[in-house]
Amino acid sequence: MKKTSVIFLVMTALLCSAYGQDDLLDMLDNMEEVRTEFTTATFKTTRVVNGHSVELPAPGVLQFIISHRFGRLNGGFYELFGLDQANIRFGFEYGVTPWLALGWGRSNIKKTYDGFFKLKLLRQKSGKENFPFTLDFFGGIAIDGLKFADPNRENLFSSRIAYTGQLLIARKFSERLSLQLSPSMVHRNLVPTIEAENDVFAIGVGGRFKLNGSLSINAEYFYILPGHTSDNFQDSFSIGVDLETGGHVFQLMLSNSRAMTENMFIAETTGKWGAGDIHFGFAINRVFTIKRR
Amino acid sequence: MKKKIVFLIVALMGLAQVYAQKYMTRNGHIWFYSHAPLEDIEAHNNQVSSIIDLSTGNVAFSLLMKAFQFEKALMQEHFNEKYVHSDKFPKATFKGKIVNLDGIDATKEGEYPAKVKGELSIHGVTKEVEVEGKITFKDGKMLVNATFPVAVADYDIKIPAVVADNIAKVVDVHVEMSYDPM
Numbered sequence: 001m002k003k004t005s006v007i008f009l010v011m012t013a014l015l016c017s018a019y020g021q022d023d024l025l026d027m028l029d030n031m032e033e034v035r036t037e038f039t040t041a042t043f044k045t046t047r048v049v050n051g052h053s054v055e056l057p058a059p060g061v062l063q064f065i066i067s068h069r070f071g072r073l074n075g076g077f078y079e080l081f082g083l084d085q086a087n088i089r090f091g092f093e094y095g096v097t098p099w100l101a102l103g104w105g106r107s108n109i110k111k112t113y114d115g116f117f118k119l120k121l122l123r124q125k126s127g128k129e130n131f132p133f134t135l136d137f138f139g140g141i142a143i144d145g146l147k148f149a150d151p152n153r154e155n156l157f158s159s160r161i162a163y164t165g166q167l168l169i170a171r172k173f174s175e176r177l178s179l180q181l182s183p184s185m186v187h188r189n190l191v192p193t194i195e196a197e198n199d200v201f202a203i204g205v206g207g208r209f210k211l212n213g214s215l216s217i218n219a220e221y222f223y224i225l226p227g228h229t230s231d232n233f234q235d236s237f238s239i240g241v242d243l244e245t246g247g248h249v250f251q252l253m254l255s256n257s258r259a260m261t262e263n264m265f266i267a268e269t270t271g272k273w274g275a276g277d278i279h280f281g282f283a284i285n286r287v288f289t290i291k292r293r
Numbered sequence: 294m295k296k297k298i299v300f301l302i303v304a305l306m307g308l309a310q311v312y313a314q315k316y317m318t319r320n321g322h323i324w325f326y327s328h329a330p331l332e333d334i335e336a337h338n339n340q341v342s343s344i345i346d347l348s349t350g351n352v353a354f355s356l357l358m359k360a361f362q363f364e365k366a367l368m369q370e371h372f373n374e375k376y377v378h379s380d381k382f383p384k385a386t387f388k389g390k391i392v393n394l395d396g397i398d399a400t401k402e403g404e405y406p407a408k409v410k411g412e413l414s415i416h417g418v419t420k421e422v423e424v425e426g427k428i429t430f431k432d433g434k435m436l437v438n439a440t441f442p443v444a445v446a447d448y449d450i451k452i453p454a455v456v457a458d459n460i461a462k463v464v465d466v467h468v469e470m471s472y473d474p475m
Binding site for chain 2: 023024025027028029031032037040041058059060061175213214244245246247287289292
């Protein structure tokens with residue numbers, strides 16, 4: 001009997017000491033619930049290099065992008081390595097909701113107007129709930145703004161239009177490394193020859209490697225699936241750096257593509273890296289917070 | 294005999310209850326304010342958890358850096374990605390002791406000045422700090438208010454020269470907590 005009472009007392013004493021647990025931080029840790037954490041900043045901007053990344057401007061944020069692509073480096077000193085010919089696109093992108101962005105742009109190549117929407121369908125997350133990647137759908141339209149070559153022919157407005165659909169699948173593997181897969185389809189309403197394909201399928205792979213908080217190296221490759229287009233055009237390959245200052249991101253890149261809209265850089269790239277048909281380009285991204293939180 | 298033991302246990306447990314004058318919250322509010330020539334930045338965290346044990350004077354705070362909400366999404370991204378590296382150092386914590394515990398009487402409603410000494414950990418760096426604030430007992434709750442400066446360089450948080458005019462070297466941290474007895 002005495003033994004049991006001693007045991008009881010010891011147990012009670014233990015219980016008391018547990019109550020007076022000393023390390024309160026440990027207590028807080030123990031009480032903490034596991035939360036779901038969504039992966040952010042898979043890429044620094046809405047582009048990998050030429051192509052779209054899974055990033056959307058934050059809701060209420062307007063992003064202004066002014067992009068340049070110069071002529072070919074193999075133009076030599078006479079062309080100042082391409083700097084004598086500048087192609088430009090300026091565009092706006094707006095985050096409507098956390099999962100929807102709308103964009104609009106104008107490029108001097110074929111006087112193209114482009115518009116697009118980007119939908120974030122799935123988000124990479126970890127913690128309580130896990131999901132391995134982020135999935136976006138990109139839908140774009142590009143309208144050739146040049147005057148019709150033969151105004152006397154019956155010309156349809158629809159023949160100016162090309163569409164692009166892309167699935168953007170990206171995973172942030174670590175703080176430094178993110179990779180993206182972008183199965184893409186370009187549909188041209190009108191193509192110049194009978195043999196040319198209206199539909200071009202390509203698979204894009206891209207990624208970024210962060211060197212430090214403000215600097216990352218990005219690369220991107222679009223492989224055109226076999227067909228007339230892949231026989232007559234080149235796969236687009238681009239490599240660049242993203243340099244971030246306060247509210248700006250500067251992108252510098254080298255690419256065998258001159259154009260800045262999907263339908264052209266995916267399906268109409270003619271430059272060959274091996275031959276030195278490399279275009280230097282840069283873009284300046286600026287964000288404006290329209291709606292404050 | 295058995296009755297006695299049971300009585301003893303109950304009495305001891307009751308004692309433990311009285312002894313453990315712990316207060317707790319999981320949705321405390323901590324915010325910081327950065328005043329710089331080019332812009333003022335503030336960020337709020339409404340998910341701060343904390344325990345204060347008035348029997349020992351022990352104090353603990355814990356918060357997730359990613360839970361700080363900024364006015365601009367880009368600021369928040371930069372804060373987490375470039376400055377405090379929230380993936381690597383997800384939490385900021387404070388562990389300390391109330392120095393003037395004798396002057397605080399939880400049984401009497403009212404406002405008491407409080408001085409807390411302890412270790413503040415941010416961005417993987419721990420520093421000794423001393424903070425003065427006040428503790429208020431009202432309607433069964435314990436309220437804690439304090440403001441103290443944090444020099445970002447002390448915690449190895451590097452601000453690049455290009456944004457030196459946008460971010461203050463010393464930010465004011467405001468603590469506004471409401472605790473319930475545990």
